[in-house]
Amino acid sequence: GLPDQVTxxxxxxxxxxxxxxxxxxxxxxxxxxxxxxxAGVSVVEATSFVHPKWVPQLADAEELLARLDRRDGxxxxxxxxxxxxxxxxLAARVGHVAIFASATDSFARRNLNRALDEQFAMFEPVVAxxxxxxxxxxxxxxxxxxxxxxxxxxRGQVAAVGKRLLDMGCDQLSLGDTIGxxxxxxxxxxxxxxxxxxxxxxxxxxxxxxxxxxxxAALVAGVRTVDSSAGGLGGCPYxxxxxxxxxxxxxxxxxxxxxxxxxxxxxxxCDTSAWMAGRLGRPSPSRVLNALRx
Ligand code: HMG
Ligand code: MG
Numbered sequence: 169g170l171p172d173q174v175t176x177x178x179x180x181x182x183x184x185x186x187x188x189x190x191x192x193x194x195x196x197x198x199x200x201x202x203x204x205x206x207a208g209v210s211v212v213e214a215t216s217f218v219h220p221k222w223v224p225q226l227a228d229a230e231e232l233l234a235r236l237d238r239r240d241g242x243x244x245x246x247x248x249x250x251x252x253x254x255x256x257x258l259a260a261r262v263g264h265v266a267i268f269a270s271a272t273d274s275f276a277r278r279n280l281n282r283a284l285d286e287q288f289a290m291f292e293p294v295v296a297x298x299x300x301x302x303x304x305x306x307x308x309x310x311x312x313x314x315x316x317x318x319x320x321x322x323r324g325q326v327a328a329v330g331k332r333l334l335d336m337g338c339d340q341l342s343l344g345d346t347i348g349x350x351x352x353x354x355x356x357x358x359x360x361x362x363x364x365x366x367x368x369x370x371x372x373x374x375x376x377x378x379x380x381x382x383x384x385a386a387l388v389a390g391v392r393t394v395d396s397s398a399g400g401l402g403g404c405p406y407x408x409x410x411x412x413x414x415x416x417x418x419x420x421x422x423x424x425x426x427x428x429x430x431x432x433x434x435x436x437x438c439d440t441s442a443w444m445a446g447r448l449g450r451p452s453p454s455r456v457l458n459a460l461r462x
Contacts, residue, residue, distance in 0.1 A: 173429040175211060175393045176416060177342075177369060178204055180444075182213040182247060183413055184401025186225050188448060194228045196447050198235055200440070204398060205239045207436035209416075213266070216247035217256040223405065233260040245306060249280060254294050258301060265298050266306035266342075267291045269333055271326045274317035275310055275346070279406040288332060295336045304340075307333030308371065312343045312358060313350035316407060327361035330368075340367050342395060345382065346407050348375025352385035359389040369393035372414045374400060374453070379414035380422055387428075394419060399441030399452035415454030417441060434460075 181200055185192055197215075204212050214236065220227035229246065238244060245264035248254045257265050269291065270276035273284035280287055291307075298305050311318075312326045330341050343358065350372065359365050370386040372379035372395070383394055400415030420434050434456075442461050445452045452458070 170387055170426060171390075171392055171428060173392070174387070174423060176209060176419060176430050176432055177211045177213065177393055177395045178209045178398060178416060179213045179371070179395050179413055180204070180398040180401045180416070182215055182226070183395075183403070184397045184399070186216065186223050187401070187403035187405055187410075187412075188225060190448060191225060192447065194231050194235070197228070197232055198237075200398075200444055201232075201236060201244075203436070203440040203443070205242050207440055208432045209437075210241060210431055211243045211245065214244040214246055217253035217260075218247060218249055230256065230260060233262065243304075245304070248294060248298075250290050251293055251297070254297060262303070264304040264306070265294070266308055267294055267333070267338070268308040268310060269329055270310045271321050271329050272311045272315040272318050275315055275407065279310070288336075291333070292336060295333075295338060299337050305338050306340045306342055306369075307336070307338035308342045308344055309333065310344045310346045310407075313345045313354055314347055316347055323358050323361050326358060330362065334367065338367075340369055340393065342369040342371045342393075344371040345373055345379075347410050348373035348379065350382050351378055352381045355382045355385040356389055359386065359391065365390040366392075369395060371395040373402065373410055373412065374414050374418075375411045380418055383414060383419065384422070398437060399444055399457060400454040401444070401448075401452075412453055415441075415452070415457065417454045417456040417460075421456040 215229040216226045248265045276284045396416040396419045397413035398416045400412040402413040403410040
């Protein structure tokens with residue numbers, strides 16, 4: 169059944185800003201992070217320690233974390249693909265990292281420059297060292313419901329990748345619908361591949377307008393952590409057809425209607441996303457933001 173409470177894992181500063189063609193000044197990113205914390209978000213994915221040539225939008229990760237006002241009670245995880253990324257994250261005194269695997273070979277090659285089977289060798293020492301340093305580790309799986317080059321992706325293949333990340337020591341798994349093609353029945357079926365969903369989070373992109381319906385299916389199946397992005401920012405520069413994540417405003421509206429606690433102040437969140445849309449020079453795709461502020 170439905171939960172009393174859900175953790176919103178805000179990914180706007182990372183998944184959102186990694187995909188913007190305009191480069192956002194670090195001062196704007198810092199204000200974005202501050203405003204999200206003020207709005208009550210308890211987990212904000214702050215940035216990525218990936219190769220700066222691969223994602224130039226997040227090349228300022230060191231400066232961002234050095235200057236970030238880390239609030240008590242707010243978790244600021246970052247993405248790290250490899251040991252070089254982990255070294256950088258540790259130097260920045262980060263307490264929570266996320267590795268990101270692919271369920272398909274095509275996307276592993278494009279996003280990580282590794283074959284499907286090679287990606288695990290890159291992640292193993294990252295997870296082992298991060299755990300030994302006392303960090304929390306999330307493991308993403310991308311292309312869980314479809315891949316732009318391979319078409320549909322089998323549940324068994326996704327579950328095998330996910331279980332491998334859990335066995336490696338990841339504390340949580342986030343199942344990503346990178347290109348937003350999933351529908352609720354597929355979500356229920358994929359979650360059924362895992363014995364328990366206690367350590368599973370969901371990460372839906374809203375390309376086909378299914379993200380909220382998929383989230384509802386995941387909540388019914390027992391999921392308690394949902395990824396979303398303020399204003400619906402987002403996408404993946406290495407997945408052509410990916411658009412923004414489920415908008416946090418749309419998620420909050422649904423959770424409020426269901427009486428599920430989440431800790432976010434919708435009014436402050438809308439102010440933040442409207443402000444960010446102004447900085448980016450384009451309107452937000454969030455239906456709720458547009459209904460409330462349009
Ligand atoms: P590579 O070229 O194979 O790297 O890239 P390498 O290991 O061969 O190293 C080559 C050089 O890069 C070396 O330098 C390394 O030190 C350097 P050299 O010795 O030649 O001078 N290097 C680094 N420098 C800084 N930071 C690092 C780093 N790593 C190596 N971390 C690599 C492999 C994984 C690095 C590259 O493919 C990469 O950075 N990929 C990241 C792509 C990315 O960020 N994609 C978006 C995030 S995933 C996503 O959005 C999906 C998600 O939202 C879920 C969903 O929606 O499904 C999470
Ligand atoms: Mg994503």
